[in-house]
Amino acid sequence: MSIQSIKEGDYEGIRGEIRKVLKQPQYDDGSAGPVFVRLAWHASGNFSLVEHNGGSNGAGMRFAPESTDPANAGLTHAIDFLMPIQAANPWISHSDLWTLAGITAIEAAGGPRVPWQPGRTDYTSAAAAEEHRGQVGDRLPDGAKGADHIREVFSRMGFTDQEIVALSGAHALGRCHPDRSGFDGPWVVNPTRFSNQYYKLLLTRKWVPRQWDGPFQYETTVAGTKLMMLPTDMALIEDEKFRPWVEKYAKDQDLFFKDFSLAFGKLLELGVDRDDTGFAKLVKKAAEEGKP
Numbered sequence: 001m002s003i004q005s006i007k008e009g010d011y012e013g014i015r016g017e018i019r020k021v022l023k024q025p026q027y028d029d030g031s032a033g034p035v036f037v038r039l040a041w042h043a044s045g046n047f048s049l050v051e052h053n054g055g056s057n058g059a060g061m062r063f064a065p066e067s068t069d070p071a072n073a074g075l076t077h078a079i080d081f082l083m084p085i086q087a088a089n090p091w092i093s094h095s096d097l098w099t100l101a102g103i104t105a106i107e108a109a110g111g112p113r114v115p116w117q118p119g120r121t122d123y124t125s126a127a128a129a130e131e132h133r134g135q136v137g138d139r140l141p142d143g144a145k146g147a148d149h150i151r152e153v154f155s156r157m158g159f160t161d162q163e164i165v166a167l168s169g170a171h172a173l174g175r176c177h178p179d180r181s182g183f184d185g186p187w188v189v190n191p192t193r194f195s196n197q198y199y200k201l202l203l204t205r206k207w208v209p210r211q212w213d214g215p216f217q218y219e220t221t222v223a224g225t226k227l228m229m230l231p232t233d234m235a236l237i238e239d240e241k242f243r244p245w246v247e248k249y250a251k252d253q254d255l256f257f258k259d260f261s262l263a264f265g266k267l268l269e270l271g272v273d274r275d276d277t278g279f280a281k282l283v284k285k286a287a288e289e290g291k292p
């Protein structure tokens with residue numbers, strides 16, 4: 001696996017380089033895909049529609065205090081896996097590379113192709129990143145909380161209930177790590193395959209509180225494998241507005257893929273003030289109308 005220098009502007013070529021680093025036999029379930037998806041989401045998920053700051057520009061997680069925020073624990077693995085690609089291709093911004101890695105990972109795991117455009121810019125100094133961080137603060141969701149919290153966090157970014165449920169389906173990938181979030185375990189049996197299993201399991205399994213010294217979480221056992229749900233995951237079936245979407249996505253994987261693709265593409269566009277095209281236009285319009 002040798003990383004190549006790709007011609008400037010050839011993002012398909014960069015996707016090929018990202019696919020080369022997805023397989024990581026020594027790491028987790030053998031794939032860097034899940035942690036790439038989480039990196040892309042955390043890079044984008046501190047956007048505020050009303051304050052119009054935060055979002056996927058900047059790649060602020062290269063610098064403290066964003067890099068040392070406990071909410072981002074473990075994402076250095078993703079940044080490190082991508083570093084050789086950036087080193088061989090200094091023309092691509094870190095923020096474009098991180099978001100492109102997230103969507104390349106989804107597709108390589110059998111998921112949909114997510115709309116994506118380049119053009120994000122990076123902070124050029126630690127001081128600039130720190131100043132920005134000071135403006136936005138801690139905005140990522142807390143897995144120990146409930147439906148009101150998730151709705152508040154995601155409506156700040158401009159997402160509807162339906163989009164919140166669609167985005168949450170990304171928990172079909174990866175796992176919780178006790179040394180990162182404190183929670184433990186994967187949500188599904190095959191956590192490197194993108195699918196609607198997360199919704200199916202939410203609805204069909206009996207989830208019970210795990211008896212352990214760690215933070216409160218739910219568990220069930222499927223074919224000898226212990227699976228988990230966060231309180232925020234369970235909120236999707238407890239809340240009467242979220243639940244119908246869980247039911248729809250559990251029944252119809254194509255619908256989930258379509259809705260996930262649009263919502264994730266929108267997430268990665270947040271804060272990218274390019275011109276009046278695509279998702280950026282929708283986000284600007286909503287901001288002008290003063291409502292999420």
Ligand code: CCH
Nearest residue numbers: 034035037038041141142143167170174175176177180181
């Ligand atoms: Fe998530 N997520 N997430 N998540 N997440 C965690 C791991 C992943 C929440 C909490 C956690 C989204 C929304 C939420 C992924 C994608 C998305 C972990 C474990 C926690 C806790 C971290 C650890 O210990 O390593 C909460 C709360 C919310 C919303 O309320 C959204 C949206 C996305 C993407 C669209 C992925 C993928 C992982 C697995 C990462 C890995 O390293 O395996």
